[in-house]
Amino acid sequence: MERPLRILVTAFGPFPGVPVNPSQRAATDLLRLKRPALSGVEITLSILPTRWDVLPRLDALLRERTFDAVLLLGVASRRRRVCLETRAVNAARDFPDAAGRHPPGRRLMTQQADVLASTAPALAWVAALRRAGIAASASLDAGRYLCNAAYFHALAAAHGQLRGNGAVAPVLFIHLPGRSGVPRGASRSGLARALSGLLVALVAEARRRNAIDRRLRPEHGGSGASPA
Numbered sequence: 001m002e003r004p005l006r007i008l009v010t011a012f013g014p015f016p017g018v019p020v021n022p023s024q025r026a027a028t029d030l031l032r033l034k035r036p037a038l039s040g041v042e043i044t045l046s047i048l049p050t051r052w053d054v055l056p057r058l059d060a061l062l063r064e065r066t067f068d069a070v071l072l073l074g075v076a077s078r079r080r081r082v083c084l085e086t087r088a089v090n091a092a093r094d095f096p097d098a099a100g101r102h103p104p105g106r107r108l109m110t111q112q113a114d115v116l117a118s119t120a121p122a123l124a125w126v127a128a129l130r131r132a133g134i135a136a137s138a139s140l141d142a143g144r145y146l147c148n149a150a151y152f153h154a155l156a157a158a159h160g161q162l163r164g165n166g167a168v169a170p171v172l173f174i175h176l177p178g179r180s181g182v183p184r185g186a187s188r189s190g191l192a193r194a195l196s197g198l199l200v201a202l203v204a205e206a207r208r209r210n211a212i213d214r215r216l217r218p219e220h221g222g223s224g225a226s227p228a
Contacts, residue, residue, distance in 0.1 A: 004042045005206060008067040009199070010058075010150065012074055015050035015098040022181025023073040029192035030199060037200045050098040050146055055108075055153055062157035069120075069170045069206040070154045071199060074147035076175040081135035081183050082191075083175040084122040085142040088152035090114050093144035108152050116155040120170035120205065125198055132194040135183040142173060167213065170205045174198075 011027035014020065024047050031045060046061060048054045062070070076083065090112050092103040122138055129136035142148035151173040158168040174195070177183050182191050 004040055005069075005203060005210070006042045006044070006065055006067045007199070007203060007206070008044050008046065008061070008065070008070045010046045010048055010070070010072045010154075012048050012050050012146065013098070018075065018077070018179070021050070022075045022176050022179070025188075026176055026181050026191060026195060027073050029188065030195040033192060033196045035196055035200055038203060041203055048146075048150060052092075052097050052101055052103045052146065052149070053099075054146070055149055058150055058153055059157065062154060066161060067169060068210060069202045070158070070172070071202055072147075072151055072154060072171075072173040073195075074150075074173065074175055075181055076143070076147070076177060077179055079175060079177040081137055081177055082129060083137055083139040083177070084126050084129075085118065085139050085148075085151060085173040085175060086122050087115055087117045087140060088142050088148050088155055088173070089144070090116075090152060091144055092149055095145060097146065103149075108149055109156055112152070112156050116152060116159065118172055119155065119158055119168045120172035120202065122172060125172070125201060128198065128201065129194050132197060133190060134186050134194045139175065142175070147173065147175065167209045170202055170209070172202065 009027055009031065011023035012021050013024060027045055031043060048058065090108050092106055092108055094102055096102055126136050126138050142151055154171045158171045161169065182188050
């Protein structure tokens, strides 16, 4: 019997100037909504401390569970719309975290590329959010702080867990705007419904990739089978 689909949703806790992180509130809101498409899916919510030392803990979580998809949420107070990040960079700005500590180095992971692209269809999902009445856009810059760092580590983990067909799990980071995390013209409940719909799309994408992987495994007689 196949194991249930495993999805990881992350958000960040408070940091200086933001006593209640909107990403944590948004993650809680979207997971409260009941969606038949998510029935039977194991969803893990992890609220990450806004600290540089959370990265090894995130690596361990990603390594231990082997998630089929990952959705990461953060806040960018200067932005005015929901931003779906299309890439993460292997760089950290020398900026203190919520505990006043600085990153251990300017490069996040020594054995990784300079840039890792999102493994999810971000551009298509921008359009879906807009259809739901949410001001959204694609972004090429996830910053150089912990949002970008967590995203880079999640993408690196996905690439390190290649499936039999060479595909990787869909991983996406979403920046919520302003101090509230809710774009102008939208409501908190409307944002939750839109993000919940995006989570459904993420699950569907993970299922699609898993199905392709199963068909191509040697025991299923796919193209990866060894010759007799």
